[in-house]
Amino acid sequence: MSPFDTPVDRSGTYSVKYDGRKAKFGTDDVLPLWVADMDLPAPECVTDALVIRAKHPVYGYTVYPDRFYDAIAHWMKHRHAWSLRKEAIVPIPGVVPALNFLVTALTEPGDAVLIQPPVYHPFFRLGKHHGRRLLENPLIYEAGEYRIDFDDFRVKAKEAKLFVLCSPHNPVGRVWKQEELEKMAAVCLEEGCLIVSDEVHADIVYPPHRHTPVAALSPDISDIAITLNAPSKTFNIAGLNTAYAIIENDSIRRRFETELKRYDLTMGNLFGIEALTASYECGEKWLEELLVYLRENIRFVTKFLAEHVPQIRPVTPEATYLMWLDCRGLGMDDEAMERFFVEKAKLGLNTGVSFGKEGSGFMRLNVGCPRATLEEAMRRLKGAMEEDV
Ligand SMILES: Cc1ncc(COP(=O)(O)O)c(C=O)c1O
Secondary structure: OOHHHOOOOOOOOOOHHHHOHHHHHOOOOOEEOOOOOOOOOOOHHHHHHHHHHHHOOOOOOOOOOHHHHHHHHHHHHHHHOOOOOHHHEEEEOOHHHHHHHHHHHHOOOOOEEEEOOOOOOHHHHHHHOOOOEEEEOOOEEEOOEEEOOHHHHHHHHHHOOEEEEEOOOOOOOOOOOHHHHHHHHHHHHHHOOEEEEEOOOOOOEOOOOOOOOHHHOOHHHHOOEEEEEOOOOOOOOHHHOOEEEEEOOHHHHHHHHHHHHHOOOOOOOHHHHHHHHHHHHHOHHHHHHHHHHHHHHHHHHHHHHHHHOOOOEEEOOOEOOEEEEEOHHHOOOHHHHHHHHHHHOOEEOEEHHHHOHHHOOEEEEEOOOOHHHHHHHHHHHHHHHHHHO
16 A cells, blocks of 8 residues: 555645636536646655744745755756756746746747647647747657657747747657757757746656756757746645746846846745755655656556547656546547536546647546546546446
């Protein structure tokens, strides 16, 4: 029995995943397997650090201590072989807000921003919200695997000011290989396109795959790259709204910091600071155990579907606790499929089309939960299939 097997009751904790069900699915009776946080407890050392801090009864304005920067730099060096300057680190309240501020700081209205759908849905808003044009370089799905269309990438990167890379990729679960990153970065260097690399899933990677921070590839690349990361996915602390950008290029970093100051977004969340430092300083063993557990969850779902619901074929994730399910074998259009999952199977997953039209026929399943939750989910799915026949 793993400590992750113990169910955690999240009711009454204002969680989006549970308390947001009615708004999202129109009903509270779905098993929630959608928004990307886990139904698993954070490392004990994180809880301990928060409890100790909570016992100090003054929760005033907070500075980012040296320890915050040291913890990030050490984690990057230790886990991702990336030696970075601590001065390059800029604290931010979240990866998604930072994506927006990068777009406004580094591009002008009418400029083009490049993304690779199917991709994390907030990337699509970067165009519409700021009057920028969105260019799409759709990933190619062939024989159960996703890859980059490099010819199309070059054409689009020529026109784009900013390329927003999702590395590892949500929702398709790819860990971009060093050669793939080098090839994209070389094009961006040649075409004068800045790279914003969202690496928030970088720590949830299954061996033998290995995450390479794109900015760590060479000094030339780090000069045009902005990396966004956080311990939020890794240690399940997304509700603490604490993330960071790594920007080696001084002039780009200053432009970004100026944008943050314009909105007075420079103050930290004191619990977020505690949790980030504690998790990076003492959460590694927990993370190793988590990776083993998540991998078993992925195996369980894969085996169950192959045996009982072969119409649904999962794309094997190389990273993330999100499984991208090819449901085209169900023979339903996207609306019917959503209704089938919610109304018949009573399961709350993200629809594939919410990640762009390339996601049509797919669903995204969050396996960051106790195995028993997935057993229940699979039982419901199988039952719904049998009923549907
Ligand atoms: C690729 C990606 N980026 C960013 C986020 C969220 O980041 P934050 O909560 O720091 O805004 C998520 C959450 O699912 C994600 O999958």
